Amino acid sequence: MRFEQREAPYWAPQTDVASLMLHVLAALVPAALAHVWYFGPGFIFNLLVAGIFAVAGEAFMLWARGRRPEVAIADYSALVTAALLAFALPSLTPWWVTATGALFGVVVAKHLYGGLGFNIFNPAMAGYVVILVAFPTHLNLWVAPRMGDIDYQHLTIVQTLAFTLTGNLPEVLGFDAISRATPLDVMKTGLNNMATVIEIRANPIMGTFGGRGWEWIGNFVAIGGFWLLIKKVIRWQIPVGVGIGLLAPAMVMYLVDPSTNPGPGFHLFAGHAILCAFFIATDPVSAATSTKGRLIYGVGIGFLIYSIRTWGSYADGVAFAVLIMNMAVPAIDYLTRPHIVGHREESDADG
Amino acid sequence: MTAPTYDLGKLHGGLRLDAHKKESTVSPIVQVPLPSQLILPIEQHVGEPAQPSVDIGDRVLKGQLIAEPDGELGAPVHASSSGTVIAIERWPVARRFGDKAPCIVIQCDGEDEAFPGWHHGDYRELLPADLLLRILDGGIVGLGGAVFPTAQKLMQARTLEVEYLILNGVECEPYISCDDVLMRENARDIVSGAQVLMHALQVDVCFLVVESDKPEAIQRLGEALAEADDPRIVLKQVPTIYPSGGEDQLVQLVANREVPSGGLPTDVGCIVQNVGTAAAVHNWIVNDEPLISRVTTVTGDGVNSPVNVRARIGTTVEDVVRCAGGYKGDPRYLIIGGPMTGKSVTTDEVPIVKASNCILVMSDLPSAGRELPCIRCGDCAAVCPVQLLPQQLVWYASADNEQKLREFGLTDCIECGCCDLVCPSHIPLTANFRIAKGRIRELADEKARAERARQRFEARNQRIQHEQRERDAELARQKASARAAGPDAIAEILARKREQQRKDQSE
Numbered sequence: 001m002r003f004e005q006r007e008a009p010y011w012a013p014q015t016d017v018a019s020l021m022l023h024v025l026a027a028l029v030p031a032a033l034a035h036v037w038y039f040g041p042g043f044i045f046n047l048l049v050a051g052i053f054a055v056a057g058e059a060f061m062l063w064a065r066g067r068r069p070e071v072a073i074a075d076y077s078a079l080v081t082a083a084l085l086a087f088a089l090p091s092l093t094p095w096w097v098t099a100t101g102a103l104f105g106v107v108v109a110k111h112l113y114g115g116l117g118f119n120i121f122n123p124a125m126a127g128y129v130v131i132l133v134a135f136p137t138h139l140n141l142w143v144a145p146r147m148g149d150i151d152y153q154h155l156t157i158v159q160t161l162a163f164t165l166t167g168n169l170p171e172v173l174g175f176d177a178i179s180r181a182t183p184l185d186v187m188k189t190g191l192n193n194m195a196t197v198i199e200i201r202a203n204p205i206m207g208t209f210g211g212r213g214w215e216w217i218g219n220f221v222a223i224g225g226f227w228l229l230i231k232k233v234i235r236w237q238i239p240v241g242v243g244i245g246l247l248a249p250a251m252v253m254y255l256v257d258p259s260t261n262p263g264p265g266f267h268l269f270a271g272h273a274i275l276c277a278f279f280i281a282t283d284p285v286s287a288a289t290s291t292k293g294r295l296i297y298g299v300g301i302g303f304l305i306y307s308i309r310t311w312g313s314y315a316d317g318v319a320f321a322v323l324i325m326n327m328a329v330p331a332i333d334y335l336t337r338p339h340i341v342g343h344r345e346e347s348d349a350d351g
Numbered sequence: 352m353t354a355p356t357y358d359l360g361k362l363h364g365g366l367r368l369d370a371h372k373k374e375s376t377v378s379p380i381v382q383v384p385l386p387s388q389l390i391l392p393i394e395q396h397v398g399e400p401a402q403p404s405v406d407i408g409d410r411v412l413k414g415q416l417i418a419e420p421d422g423e424l425g426a427p428v429h430a431s432s433s434g435t436v437i438a439i440e441r442w443p444v445a446r447r448f449g450d451k452a453p454c455i456v457i458q459c460d461g462e463d464e465a466f467p468g469w470h471h472g473d474y475r476e477l478l479p480a481d482l483l484l485r486i487l488d489g490g491i492v493g494l495g496g497a498v499f500p501t502a503q504k505l506m507q508a509r510t511l512e513v514e515y516l517i518l519n520g521v522e523c524e525p526y527i528s529c530d531d532v533l534m535r536e537n538a539r540d541i542v543s544g545a546q547v548l549m550h551a552l553q554v555d556v557c558f559l560v561v562e563s564d565k566p567e568a569i570q571r572l573g574e575a576l577a578e579a580d581d582p583r584i585v586l587k588q589v590p591t592i593y594p595s596g597g598e599d600q601l602v603q604l605v606a607n608r609e610v611p612s613g614g615l616p617t618d619v620g621c622i623v624q625n626v627g628t629a630a631a632v633h634n635w636i637v638n639d640e641p642l643i644s645r646v647t648t649v650t651g652d653g654v655n656s657p658v659n660v661r662a663r664i665g666t667t668v669e670d671v672v673r674c675a676g677g678y679k680g681d682p683r684y685l686i687i688g689g690p691m692t693g694k695s696v697t698t699d700e701v702p703i704v705k706a707s708n709c710i711l712v713m714s715d716l717p718s719a720g721r722e723l724p725c726i727r728c729g730d731c732a733a734v735c736p737v738q739l740l741p742q743q744l745v746w747y748a749s750a751d752n753e754q755k756l757r758e759f760g761l762t763d764c765i766e767c768g769c770c771d772l773v774c775p776s777h778i779p780l781t782a783n784f785r786i787a788k789g790r791i792r793e794l795a796d797e798k799a800r801a802e803r804a805r806q807r808f809e810a811r812n813q814r815i816q817h818e819q820r821e822r823d824a825e826l827a828r829q830k831a832s833a834r835a836a837g838p839d840a841i842a843e844i845l846a847r848k849r850e851q852q853r854k855d856q857s858e
Contacts, residue, residue, distance in 0.1 A: 001669070001678065001685075001698070001699050002697055002698060003682070003683060003684055003685040003695070003696065003697050003698065003699070004683050004684055004695075004697070005695045005696070005697050006684065006695045006716060007695070007779060007781075007782040007785075008686075008688075008690075008691060008692050008693055008694070008695070008766075008768060008781065008782075009690060009691040009692070009768030009771050009772065009781060010684070010686060010690045010691075010693070010695070010711075010713070010716045010717075011368070011525075011690050011691060011717065011768070011771075011772055012717030012772075013717075013720060013771070013772055013773075013774060013775075013777050014772050014773055015773070015775045016720055016775050016776075016777065017723050017726060017775045017776055019775070020726075020728070020775050071721065075723065114724075115724065116723070116724055116726060117723075117724030117725050117726045117727065117776070118724065235729075235733070284726050284727050284728040284729065285726050285727050287727070289727050289728075289729035289732060289740070289742060290729070290732065290740070291729075291732075291733070294729075333743075337740065337759075338732070338738040338740070339738060340612065340737060340738055340739060340759075340760040340763055341363065341599070341603065341609050341610075341736070341737045341738050341763070342599065342609050342610050342611050342612040342613075342614070342737070342763060343611075343612050343760065343763070344611070
């Protein structure tokens with residue numbers, strides 16, 4: 001009898017890229033719902049704009065590079081980039097700002113470096129930083145978090161959509177009436193004005209420990225993150241590393257002088273630290289790959305977030321921290337190569 | 352005195368895979384009927400092929416030597432039944448490189464008449480060195496699949512002060528269950544084989560290692576050990592993780608020692624033998640039967656009733672599959688060995704050889720899916736039992752960067768296939784590494800050839816220079832003697848030369 005021939009192993013692969021990406025997208029759903037609950041429907045429009053442009057940009061680049069677009073789009077990686085970008089954006093963001101970020105991330109940061117697997121920088125963060133630098137005034141229109149006891153005006157769905165499409169608010173509303181500084185901004189401004197942490201925290205927007213809305217979104221992000229850990233889509237080293245890198249200096253500084261240094265809880269829940277730990281820094285392509293290297297990479301990001309928030313001029317430092325550590329990845333990977341079983345230690349050190 | 356304690360080491364990575372062993376272990380071992388023909392490859396071990404010692408037309412008996420070992424790592428081949436040698440020719444075989452190999456074909460006469468020449472007596476009265484030579488004559492090779500000649504492995508161990516004999520009952524690859532059923536049914540033979548090996552090696556500690564998912568084998572071995580009452584043999588259970596049964600992995604797991612890169616377990620005081628090999632040693636030394644049959648698992652969804660069989664070496668897969676109820680439907684793949692490391696072959700005319708631990712017949716195989724670029728998830732590195740970085744290796748392999756491939760340990764890859772399974776981008780990593788290893792070997796050969804050519808070239812240059820120097824010296828000597836003879840003599844010589852030239856011109 002005759003048979004066909006194949007190469008070993010003859011065993012089904014346990015996973016695929018599309019499934020990993022879908023897991024990431026699914027894990028973001030609770031956080032997305034919380035985001036919409038607290039900051040209104042703008043997030044959905046941002047997500048739609050980012051998604052459409054990211055996928056279109058990816059399709060165009062694949063076509064231009066002579067690849068088959070439908071294959072690579074089916075890996076959902078462009079959608080993950082779009083989702084992470086949408087989380088970074090304020091709920092009121094004009095579509096062209098979002099589109100610029102999405103296109104820069106996918107076209108320049110990803111495909112001009114060779115596409116999925118070859119990009120040095122995290123596409124979502126590269127796109128975010130570009131629009132942060134290019135359109136700084138468009139990236140601070142955070143609407144007030146939805147809360148019973150603070151009487152802010154809220155935009156309707158239609159008004160939000162209109163803003164997303166035109167960049168204009170209804171005539172009766174000014175930016176001041178609807179937007180509020182983020183807790184990180186409030187903290188930074190307050191500390192710059194020589195206020196103490198306790199005085200700053202008296203502002204109702206600061207919430208219980210990390211800012212109204214933010215602290216709960218953070219919790220939902222963490223739920224998704226733990227689910228990814230359980231599903232082994234991500235491994236613990238990077239989240240733990242980011243946590244250590246951010247919380248250890250925050251703790252030390254808080255203990256040294258609690259009046260000028262907000263505590264670790266604030267640093268963790270205000271801003272995008274948790275999202276970064278579980279979803280942004282864990283992008284495998286732009287992260288370190290060895291076990292030890294990932295811990296170092298995570299700690300580096302955490303520490304840079306703390307440094308930028310504390311001593312830099314930006315309120316949050318997630319995007320810069322990630323991009324800076326992206327640059328350090330080749331060196332980290334080279335210096336943290338695992339010991340090959342059966343090799344003597346000195347042969348690991350040389351070369 | 353306290354009992355010695357032994358650390359159980361830890362293996363990096365590995366995978367828990369669906370075992371698929373129950374199908375083939377429900378019934379006892381079935382003896383494959385005597386086939387009409389036996390196909391016996393002369394190369395069933397890692398060393399040089401054996402040299403046929405029979406001619407076409409010769410009558411041979413069961414257990415008779417038909418090919419003698421050649422070279423340092425040779426192993427003899429014996430007839431698995433009585434009959435007539437009808438051909439010595441190339442025949443399809445299952446092996447890594449090439450599809451055909453020289454085989455001795457025996458037409459069986461159905462008598463199954465045993466060769467009367469083997470009588471060993473009590474091995475305990477033999478010197479270890481003599482026992483080793485005797486084991487060599489039995490044609491015994493490692494039955495776990497590596498087919499390293501057992502006697503040579505033992506001899507190597509003898510010269511290196513080995514402490515532990517490790518008997519490998521860790522049959523970690525899915526579907527394969529031949530060692531499991533052998534341990535269940537022939538536990539005593541294995542224990543006896545262990546004692547023979549210990550006498551040959553003069554070691555006092557033997558670990559009999561079995562995975563914890565084989566309770567019946569453990570029970571039978573425990574009973575056999577109690578019966579033998581030999582405290583030197585210690586039964587050890589290890590967790591069921593693929594590929595703990597790899598030789599170096601087992602040493603790491605059981606003795607907590609790392610086999611050095613490019614080295615052997617004997618370098619760290621261990622020698623590993625498969626339980627099937629131990630049983631084969633018992634069969635040869637105690638029962639006077641050389642290695643002419645083995646237990647093989649016949650399984651997969653392409654056979655009607657998966658089962659373990661004892662087949663004579665040289666029985667074709669076709670004949671063996673008949674024992675498992677024949678093919679089910681129209682299977683597409685025939686794999687000799689397991690689903691992780693086996694060899695896919697195109698025909699069932701291939702014979703069972705000493706290495707054949709499994710015949711896996713599959714109606715279909717999972718499609719590997721489309722290959723995407725590496726996303727550097729690092730899952731491959733997380734499961735690699737040798738702690739390599741497959742994601743880096745595959746990169747260097749595609750760039751043909753020999754230096755980096757060596758630096759990142761390509762040659763340490765055991766080709767277990769774990770990285771392939773976890774790769775979300777479905778990159779055929781192991782296949783790439785096999786090719787890259789071949790390429791490295793080629794480059795090394797090329798370098799060796801270039802080096803030889805360089806040496807020859809330099810030797811030639813030296814020779815030419817040497818000759819030139821000698822000629823110069825001779826000339827100088829002649830000149831000197833002419834000068835010593837004085838001006839008249841020089842004039843006379845010059846005149847003679849001119850005369851000679853004139854003559855030459857006129858001619």
